[in-house]
Amino acid sequence: MDPEVNQALGDVPPDGEERPRSEKRREREAAIVAAAIEEFQVAGLMNARLDDIAARAGVAKGTLYLYFDGKEDLFKAAVRSLIHPIFVRMEQQVANFQGSSEDLLRQAIRQMYADVARERPGRELMRLMISEGHRMPELAAFYYEEIAARGLAMVRMIIWRGIAQGEFRQSPAAEFPHLVFAPCKMLATWQLMFGERYAIDAERFAEAHADFVIAALRAPPPADGISR
Numbered sequence: 001m002d003p004e005v006n007q008a009l010g011d012v013p014p015d016g017e018e019r020p021r022s023e024k025r026r027e028r029e030a031a032i033v034a035a036a037i038e039e040f041q042v043a044g045l046m047n048a049r050l051d052d053i054a055a056r057a058g059v060a061k062g063t064l065y066l067y068f069d070g071k072e073d074l075f076k077a078a079v080r081s082l083i084h085p086i087f088v089r090m091e092q093q094v095a096n097f098q099g100s101s102e103d104l105l106r107q108a109i110r111q112m113y114a115d116v117a118r119e120r121p122g123r124e125l126m127r128l129m130i131s132e133g134h135r136m137p138e139l140a141a142f143y144y145e146e147i148a149a150r151g152l153a154m155v156r157m158i159i160w161r162g163i164a165q166g167e168f169r170q171s172p173a174a175e176f177p178h179l180v181f182a183p184c185k186m187l188a189t190w191q192l193m194f195g196e197r198y199a200i201d202a203e204r205f206a207e208a209h210a211d212f213v214i215a216a217l218r219a220p221p222p223a224d225g226i227s228r
Contacts, residue, residue: 029067032057033081036074041124045075045132045139076142079125086115087150094154101162102218105180106210108158112151112184113206123188130189152177159217168217183209 035056039048050071054061068074090111097104116122125143133140155177162168173179187205190198 025067028059028063029077030081032059032064032067033074033077037078037082037121040075040078040128041121045071045128045136072136072139075139076146079143079146082121082125083147086111087147087154091150091154094157101158101165101167102214105155105158105162105214105217108155109180109184109210109213110206112181113187113202113209116184116188123192126185126188127192151181155180162217166219169219171217173213173217180213183212 032053036048036053038056039053043049043052048071050064051061053071053074054064057064064074068077090108093107093111094104097107116126125147129140129143133143156174159168159171159174159177159180163170163174183205187200187202190200191202
């Protein structure tokens with residue numbers, strides 16, 4: 001094949017040296033995962049076909065099996081590619097944060113909206129699990145362990161940090177951090193149902209959510225009025 005064509009297809013870099021096989025494999029795998037995400041959004045989990053995913057990725061169906069065991073494995077890879085970087089970033093922020101727990105919780109809530117409520121891939125993943133998770137219990141369990149459980153643990157950690165520092169009072173939210181997540185999930189569901197027709201200002205909603213939750217969690221001042 002002509003070198004210029006090879007370069008256009010990504011087989012060789014501009015300097016003409018062939019790229020490492022591992023780099024090509026990572027790029028091909030990423031292209032297949034991206035195609036799977038698109039197909040899942042259009043067809044759903046149950047109706048998505050490997051033939052259509054392969055066509056979107058521009059590869060033969062058999063090529064998919066060189067990278068993934070099947071549709072369920074592809075969905076897991078799609079979740080990891082979309083969500084894992086978000087959790088890694090947020091968990092690092094929580095671990096390294098030097099400010100107040102109130103500020104940390106506000107930052108975490110803003111990030112929830114940026115990555116779930118306002119970004120279409122995050123909303124679509126949630127829609128797929130709501131509509132089809134009960135028919136695919138293995139994938140529902142995977143989604144819980146990889147996304148829901150990690151998110152709940154992170155929020156619970158922030159709440160207990162605030163309680164330990166005297167910023168937050170003891171409350172049911174420490175046991176049920178789902179209460180902190182709920183408005184974000186509601187907005188994502190609202191957007192999936194109504195789109196732009198009955199749009200809610202996501203940024204203002206996020207700030208109202210943070211204000212409401214923090215006010216509910218904030219520890220009351222000492223009875224004598226003296227800070228301790």
